Amino acid sequence: MVAMTIKPSSSRNKIKINIVTPAPVGSLHGNRITAQRWDRFLKKLGYSSRITESWAQGDTDLLIALHAYRSHDSILRFKQKYPHKPVILMMTGTDLYRDIKQHPEVLISMQLADKIVLLQSAAMEIIPKALQKKVHVIYQSVKAISRKPLLKRCFLVSVIGHLRPEKDPFCTARCLAELPSESVIRVQHLGKAMSPDMRQMAIRYQAKLPRYEWLDEVSHAQALQRLARSHLMVITSLMEGGAHVVSEAIAIGVPVVASDIPGNRGLLGESYSAYFPVGDEKALAALLHRAETEPRFYRSLEKQIHARQSLIKPAFEMRSIQSLVNSVLLSTGITHQKV
Template sequence: MKLRIEIVTPAPPGALHGNRITALRWHQFLMHLNYQSTVTEQWSGKSCDLLIALHGLRSYDSIKSFKRTHPDHPVVLIMTGTDIYRDLKNSKKVIQSMEMADAIVVLQPEAIHSLPKKFHTKVRVIYQSVKGITKKEPPKRHFLASIIGHLRSEKDPFCAAQSIKLLPPDSKIQLIQLGQAMSPDFKKEAISLDKKIDRYRWLGQLSHSKTLQWLSRSHVMIISSVMEGGAHVVSEAIAIGIPVIASDIPGNRGLLGHSYPAYYPVGDQVALSKILTKAETNTAFYQKLCKAIAVRKKIIKPELEQKSIQKLIKSLVK
């Protein structure tokens, strides 16, 4: 009999949210490991040997129902950035989900420091993997920076666009922003900045493959988030070998490492514009960024993630 596993993610089918991408990737690994796996938005009520739930707050009801029905069957909770860096402080449900879970997965090691000590023995770090994507030739006439992610407050979505206004007049930097506006106000702001700033274009939400095309021909990628559990787009940039300019938050440090040379204080448009200028004009600095990204490739290998998932499941299901 194959082990039956259900993965619950609140992100709906077709969504390009990190949670949905993680759920589908784990689903593929589980099938590859010869387990029976399904992905749902909430627990289906069907019997299974193991429940994997993404998001402590939004999957709370699923975890609670599953544990009530199958008290002896293990639950794996994969914690997201909003769980760890926002909801943990404000919601008892996140703590209760952690208490009910038999194992807690975080996507980068810095996350552990933000979790209550009593849960540390349950925590496993499993890095998100990315299959190799070929790096494309970047544009010759300008220096292409991309910023990728849905436009919502956690991402500080317009810090990069505002920083573009502060560049020297002779700069050849062009900024492309990809991602769906998650509110009418964000949409209005993106359209307005697109009209006002010559160097900036907002392309809205594109397919995952088209987004990767833009990323793979960028000179740099910016991640400006206020909070991240471990952004999949950072792992994608590492896989392709695209230097990242990152807001200085635990989620980015956990993926890029403490000695990574291109962090700027969250929300600091001046500091971001200075690093962008340095990346564009200082060849030695740009090469340093390329090397620092190359060093991180070892953590995002699919075989490492698959092995980690297999080890986790074997530890829970005897």
């Protein structure tokens, strides 16, 4: 039996794909980074792909929408104009762990979509059983950079993410008061304040805590370089669909201490050894101090992180995207050719 894949023609009749993300051009939001990565993969696969903040009404063979709630209007308008053309919906953390309970548009978007993408396996438990047959889990990949030599004068902890409530961004800052005085932990916090109140809180914590430095927003490349020099990364989110920064830490080999939420468990694994209860700064401080002072525990975290690296290889993600696009185009009869 001859294997079949769909591959657009090299002519002007390429299959046209529109990726919709509400994150604007120039944004360092995870949704924008994901959209840009998928756009690169799709172009490598030979498709005609573009990114917009909403569906631009042009001729489109396939719509890929990030965010069931915020992209609902684009999905609805596309399906009204092209009822037989496919939609791939990528669910975000706020879709799964907040908006699905508050906004009926999320479920409608899921019903309209031909396929639903989750960025980590634990999110499947949120999807209604009747829709689970549409689901594909595709882990976010990272083109790894080398880990840098670690500082000897301190134990450097990175917190990377924009400052907004669902990230519980100051949990790590709060935990510093729980560390013993002899600890040499230092925290670098990278991320844009998403409100004046968040900015003021970051400034106050930095002034108050000698161990804490807020660096505001930096470029993605700078963030990766700082992460690569870190002994540890902390993610304290209340909700996540599958944080790209966790995948980046895995790719580099940096151990992670994570809030105990499905979005983190789906990336790090159910048996990972460094989860803490959401918002519990005392438990977080205890894990940080243990990683700082117990070499065996720290090495075990490194080993567990390395074991997850095969899931976030770019080639693996690109093959997964190709398989998904092939299947949705085949199922909806979009013109294709055998290769």
